[in-house]
Amino acid sequence: MTTNKIKPFIYLAAFYVIISLIIRIVFLFHPITTANFNILEVLKIILVGFANDILVFVLASTVLALYLLFLSDSKYRKPYGYILLAILILFFLYILFIPNNIFKQYGGSLAEIALAFVGLKIICTGLMLFLPNYRVKIRNGLYFITVFLYVLLIVFNAVSEYFFYNEFGVRYNFIAVDYLIYTNEVIGNIVESYPIIPLFSVIFIVTLGVAVFIYKNTYRELLQLPSLNQKTVMLCSFCVLILVSLFGLNFTVQIKGKSIFEEEIEANGLPKFYWAFTHNELDYFQFYSKINENQAEKMFLNQFSSSVLERNIISDQPELKKNVVLISVESLSANFLEHYGNTQKITPFLDSLAEKSLMFTNLYATGNRTVRGLEALTLCIPPTAGESIIKRENNKNKFTTGSVFRSKGYNVKFLYGGYSYFDNMQDFFEGNDYDIVDRNDFKPEEISFANVWGVADEDMAKKAIQTMNAESKSGKPFFNHWMTVSNHRPFTYPQGRIDIPGNVKSREGGVKYTDYALKKFFEMAKKQDWYGNTVFVIIADHCASSAGDTELPMDKYRIPAMVFSEGFIQPQKFIKIMSQIDVMPTVFGLLNFDYKSKFLGQNIFSKEFQPKAYVATYEDLGFVKDNYLTIISPVRKVKQYALIQQKNNLAQEFNSIFNEKELNEKDQNKNIVYAAISAYQATSYWLKKNQLNR
Structure with missing residues (x-):
């Protein structure tokens, strides 16, 4: 490849490396980065990051390389130019008029994208063919557009990575893949959360300035197009670089650091995004530590005093056919409540309700996404590697809390106040025999306020009361699972409801408004005939943030939960450690239900109950028991931390804030390591074999 022909690559690569370096420096000093780095560690981050960026740029420059390789004047000579134009037109007509063409079979917007691309190609080919005197100017214009788009993608990706890190404390992962799929909600969230016009204006100005600079310093190199021999050399050289980059990335992405922050900062977001996009589900048996399968199942089922998965749950008291309302509260960290030490008084209603409820003071969410919380409360199983089961293809006909209630005539x-197609919730709940009430069921006059995530929680509260009133008249008990939406960025809500204006867009406002909406719901519910015969379960789906010094910081998984039923549930505090998957089996126990169970959570009041919790990300699977946090990760890695309780001014039942001290392998509690492996291995096996279906 001759020197003058690679100048566009050199300029773009230099710009990409500089932008990536700036982002890394920003991440190093970002408030969310709580790890400390010495000089050698910073140097390692910069050098590994530089290698990652160069390797990624080589792969990303494939489109530019192909564009330059296909530059030619000979293809516009008669009759080749006319043949090329005719082929493009026929291809355009094929996409437009053939009903079952390959693009339409794929679905989505692929056919429209293909039409736009081929149509643009027809216009460019026609101009180059019929206006030969303007061919150089047209080519230069197209080259500038190509450079502009590359620069725009580099700048936009940098901005996106910053905001993603600012929100989640990591580079791209499965959440970023979701954001690409659910464009309506995500674009709406961005528009409502950030000063979009100033932000996009800065992006455009920077992009334009850099693109003009690169264009002016490189466009002359295209005045003389490369010969066929030069193109052959360029193609062969680029193929070698591609292979080197693929091999190099396979090595650099395996380089680990002393903390999760070090690994994330030195990484490049694009390979992480690609990995997440192609790994919706991780094969436990390929990537994680294993023991004998029979041994794993036996060890896990021992907690139920059973040797089989399906168990008979028998109560010694008569069944109670009370209505049950399960309210999953969006992003409600335990430390938002005054009970857990918050002094902002942003949950006055929930704090007052907790005093009248059975409150679980030491409960941990299974994950950091809504779908993971819904999975835990609906399927009552530990989290598994990859996406939540709600997002997977094989997500129907499962043994669920809903199926138990239906078997009892409920x-x-x-x-849900938003559109339930989001996060695949509609597919999952309908596939498991839940009826759905979502935004599609609202009349315009029933909506006082809405943002991109859905109607305000108080509007959903009114709709919930209407729904429950109608169900109570049917003569059958009801189980309603309500997922709130207002405590989510952009944190907007109706004005005048609380003392924090709805346009401030603060997390505290989102929490306090949700608390206000729940208060309104209970005020309305108390006036209904069915209220006295109803059990209310209020629990967070996950915490507001999951970033920390370690893979699974315990304080970022602790959530509040309570069971309230006036005249039925006696106020008390359950202080032992427990999991989100234990909540609904406990509720069934309070109702004295007899049923065949495949739940992997436990009734905390049963004599077999073993205090423990499951906490996880998409890759790291954590098991908490006896003051140990055991984490199993790809590729067959096992870490264990001793949980050392911090001293603070909280009452004993709320004082469960831990420091995590990593143990050497020789100091690990091997029994708990095996217990962790058995739990996740057995769960993954039963899911794979559909043994957790109804």
Whole structure:
């Protein structure tokens, strides 16, 4: 490849490396980065990051290389130019008029994208063919557009990575893949959360300035197009670089650091995004530590005093057919409540309700996404590697809390203020025999306020009361699972409801407004005939943030939960450690239900109950028991931390804030390591074999 022909690559690569370096420096000093780095560690981050960026740029420059390789004047000579144009037109007509063409079979917007691309190619080919005197100017214009788009993608990716890190404390992962898929909600969230016009204006100005600079310093190199021999050399050289980059990335992405922050900062977001996009589910048996399968199942089922998965749950008291309302509260960290030490008084209603409820003071969410919380409360199983089961293809006909209620003659519904197609919730709940009430069921006059995530929680509260009133008239008990939406960025809500204005867009405002909406719901519910015969379960789906010094910081998984039923549930505090998957089996126990169970959570009041918790990300699977946190990760890695309780001014039942001290392998509690492996291995096996279906 001759020197003058690679100048566009050199300029773009230099710009990409500089932008990536700036982002890394920003991440190093970002408030969310709580790890400390010495000089050698910073140098390692910079050098590994530089290698990652160069390797990624080589792969990303494939489109530019192909563009330059296909530059030619000979293809526009008669009759080749006319033949090329005719082929493009026929291809355009094929996409437009053939009903079952390959693009339409794929679905989505692929056919429209293909039409736009081929149509643009027809216009460019026609101009180059019929206006030969302007061919150089047209080519230069197209080259500038190509450079502009590359620069725009580099700048936009840098901005996206910053905001993603600012929100989640990591580079791209499965959440970024979700954001690409659910464009309506995500774009709406960005528009409502950030000063979009100033932000995009700065992006455009920077992009334009850099693109003009690169264009002016490189466009002359295209005045003389490369010969066929030069193109052959360029192609062969680029193929070698591609292979080197693929091999190099396979090595650099395996380089680990002393903390999760070090690994994330030195990484490049694009390979992480690609990995997440192609790994919706991780094969436990390929990537994680294993023991004998029979041994794993036996060890896990021992907690139920059973040797088989399906168990008979028998109560010595008569069944109680009370209505049950399960309210999953969006992003409600335990430390938002005054009970857990918060002094902002942003949850006055929930704090007052907790005093009248059975409150679980030491409960941990299974994950850091809504779908993971819904999975835990609906399927009552430990989290598994990859995406939540709600997002997977094989997500129907499972053994669920809803199926138990239906077997008892209950009406079963899922209530959501947004559009339930988001996060695959509609597919999952309908596939498991839940009726759904979502934004599609609202009349315009029933909506006082809405943002991109859905109607305000108080509007959903009113709709929930209407739904429950209708169900109570049917003569059947009901189970309604309501997922709130207002405590989510952009944190907007109706004005005048609380003392924090709705346009401030603060997390505290989102929490306090949700608390206000729940208060309104209970005020309305108390006036209904069915109220006295109803059990209310209020629990967070996950915490507001999951970033920390370690893979699974315990304080970022602790959530509040309570069971309230006036005249039925006696106020008390359950202080032993427990999991989100234990909540609904406990509720069934309070109702004295007899049923065949495949739940992997436990009734905390049963004599077999073993205090423990499951906490996880998409890759790291954590098991908490006896003051140990055991984490199993790809590729067959096992870490264990001793959980050392911090001293603070909280009452004993709320004082469960831990420091995590990593143990050497020789100091690990091997029994708990095996217990962790058995739990996740057995769960993964039963899911794979569909043994957790109804």
